[in-house]
Amino acid sequence: MxxxxxxxxxxxxxxxxxxxxxxxQIDDIGYASRPxxxxxxxxxxxxxxxxxxxxxxxxxxR
Numbered sequence: 001m002x003x004x005x006x007x008x009x010x011x012x013x014x015x016x017x018x019x020x021x022x023x024x025q026i027d028d029i030g031y032a033s034r035p036x037x038x039x040x041x042x043x044x045x046x047x048x049x050x051x052x053x054x055x056x057x058x059x060x061x062r
Contacts, residue, residue: 001039002062003047005032009058016059019050032058 003023005016012030016023023043025033039047039061051059 001044001047002036003039003051004036004060004062005034006056006058006060007032007035009056011056011058013055015053015055016050019053020046023047024050 010032012026014026014030016032017026017030020043023039023046027033044061047059047061051057051061
């Protein structure tokens with residue numbers, strides 16, 4: 001499973017980070033710091049929860 005974050009849509013709410021701070025990395029002001037990454041085994045549900053928590057719908061899980 002792969003996560004893609006639309007960096008133009010990210011508004012720095014850090015709700016993804018709040019869902020899983022190890023999976024979603026943010027910068028000092030709350031914006032996502034990496035636009036794409038693989039989800040480790042067992043992290044699929046958390047990745048989906050974070051995508052659903054994003055108010056801008058900037059996170060895509062495939």
